[in-house]
Amino acid sequence: MTSNEIPQKQKAWIVVKRGKPKDALVLDADVPVPTELKPGEVLVKVQAAALNPIGYKLMCMLPNFIAKRPLTAESDFAGIVANGNGTKWLDGEAVFGLIPYGLGMKTKQGALTEYTVVPADHLATRPANVTPAQAAGVGIVGLTAWQAVFDYLKMEEGQHLFIYGASTSVGVFAIQIAKAKGIKVTASASERNREFVTSLGADDVSHVDNSAWYFINSQAYLQFVDYTKQDIATYLSQNPPTPKFHGILDAFGLPNASLYANSEKYLAPGGIYASVGPQPHRLGDVPKLLELLFDMVRPTWLGGVKRKFAFISVKVDTEDLNEIQDLLATGKISPRIDSVYKFEDALQAYDRSMTGRATGKIVVKVDPSVD
Ligand SMILES: NC(=O)c1ccc[n+]([C@@H]2O[C@H](COP(=O)([O-])OP(=O)(O)OC[C@H]3O[C@@H](n4cnc5c(N)ncnc54)[C@H](OP(=O)(O)O)[C@@H]3O)[C@@H](O)[C@H]2O)c1
Structure with a gap:
């Protein structure tokens, strides 16, 4: 992907206040795509994102002054490196990864968006036998x-x-x-x-x-x-x-x-x-x-x-992420998907998550053309 293929504006689901997802989230079509990357940061074109129960729980519980809203929703994603920014990642590589909720509160970055900025060591290669929708739900x-x-x-x-x-x-x-x-x-x-x-x-x-x-x-x-x-x-x-x-x-x-x-x-x-x-x-x-x-x-x-x-308090550990990547590549771990939603239907995805009855990950396709 060349830099002139990266648009200036993108669509993103932004958490604007405390409340249930239908009240707290806004689909904003005018969010600037980040252009200034710090050393060690990578710009990823998101193909699919996945929900975690903690996402809606924090939305409902945390006051704005702690959550530092507005910020982009969710943590887990799969995508394509759009700007490797001199890290080990090359433009065009297929990856999956996560932006922990705590980090997202600092950087405002998240997964329910077309482009996101993520530390290079929060990414792993997406094995070819795992689809973007499957890989999106692996991180957390x-x-x-x-x-x-x-x-x-x-x-x-x-x-x-x-x-x-x-x-x-x-x-x-x-x-x-x-x-x-x-x-x-x-x-x-x-x-x-x-x-x-x-x-x-x-x-x-x-x-x-x-x-x-x-x-x-x-x-x-x-x-x-x-x-x-x-x-x-x-x-x-x-x-x-x-x-x-x-x-x-x-x-x-x-x-x-x-x-x-x-x-x-x-x-x-x-x-x-x-x-x-x-x-x-x-x-x-x-x-x-x-x-x-x-x-x-x-x-x-x-x-x-x-x-x-x-x-248990999960932390990002690149070695652990790579171990998981190996098990995915050899088919020893097969990610399970409960349901897949269109980007515009993310609120329905949250409704499903809040039932507490999902069997597998709830995925939101950001790029409708991917599996
Ligand atoms: N500490 C950490 O770092 C950390 C990290 C990740 C997740 N978590 C937490 O881990 C929990 C699981 O997250 P998840 O994303 O894996 O959940 P999930 O996939 O959304 O869990 C849904 C499943 O929970 C089952 N379930 C509902 N009530 C149950 C009960 N009373 N007893 C046993 N199973 C029940 C449901 O099956 P049935 O309908 O058959 O009951 C359903 O299959 C959440 O509370 C999440 O916040 C913590």
């Missing part, structure tokens, strides 16, 4: 899942991981990453998503009983437990694996507080319980959250839980 949840499994839970080949909220996008990546590295997975999701979740790791059905489905291959197995049919903590307390799990990942953010409170029964000593961030999903969840917070701070000599609780 891919890194979160990778860092959960290896940095927070410190899982190793042959160990056994329990994932609560396996049909979340974080869960979808965590299952595939774990399986690629020879980690056994027991996954919990609703019956509605049983096939979806098991399709991520199942090579062969080897055993079925009343409460769980087992899928085994030579490297790893995936067992499924439905969180809507049984209290997970009760189920796991009555059916602890032998040996116990080496790690538990709450990829949803606040299942019943009992999952952590009872974890000694099914999580090995030294095993870690990591959460994407306990949060009330509805008003009725507040007592659950308080119960969990109490369990987290109560010392063990006062009856506290004898297992470490870790809060």
Whole structure:
């Protein structure tokens, strides 16, 4: 792409105030395309962007003086390098990446736009076997899942991981990453998503009983437990694996507080319980959250839980991004898409995200001609 092909003005979804997306977002067709790049910054022509729940949550929660609005919405994207600006990226290269929400508040840059400015080390090459729409949804949840499994839970080949909220996008990546590295997975999701979740790791059905489905291959197995049919903590307390799990990942953010409170029964000593961030999903969840917070701070000599609780906080790490890129290129991770929306229909995409029922990423095509 030559600089004279880059337009001066672009369309972008701008967050102008606090509120629900339909009130907070404006589609502005007159946004200047950035021309001044700092050293280490790259201009990317966005092909597709993907939503994360944190996007609408921050929109609804953060006051303007903290969020520093107006700013471009969202974080995750795939696109083509429009100006590599002397970095390792060449003009025309296909990439995917992310602008973390905190960075976006400083630079005003985001993903729901035609052109965005991003630090060069927040990008990875998009493998040819992954479409722009698929790659758009990798950044935040891919890194979160990778860092959960290896940095927070410190899982190793042959160990056994329990994932609560396996049909979340974080869960979808965590299952595939774990399986690629020879980690056994027991996954919990609703019956509605049983096939979806098991399709991520199942090579062969080897055993079925009343409460769980087992899928085994030579490297790893995936067992499924439905969180809507049984209290997970009760189920796991009555059916602890032998040996116990080496790690538990709450990829949803606040299942019943009992999952952590009872974890000694099914999580090995030294095993870690990591959460994407306990949060009330509805008003009725507040007592659950308080119960969990109490369990987290109560010392063990006062009856506290004898297992470490870790809060996951995703950070951009180029090495992690490249590891994910390798797994994408070899087909060991296959990004799942819930739905795709036209750029002009981004508000419908937010409506879908706010249902909390998406299975896979919600993608907004910025360039309608790409897959
Ligand atoms: N800490 C961090 O750095 C970090 C980074 C990324 C994301 N997150 C957080 O991680 C969470 C997941 O994000 P995501 O983008 O992966 O979510 P997502 O894809 O939007 O999650 C949707 C899925 O959640 C499932 N779900 C809904 N209620 C559930 C429940 N009570 N128990 C278990 N599963 C349930 C739904 O399946 P059913 O309809 O079958 O229930 C649906 O498949 C969000 O809270 C997000 O803010 C945190």
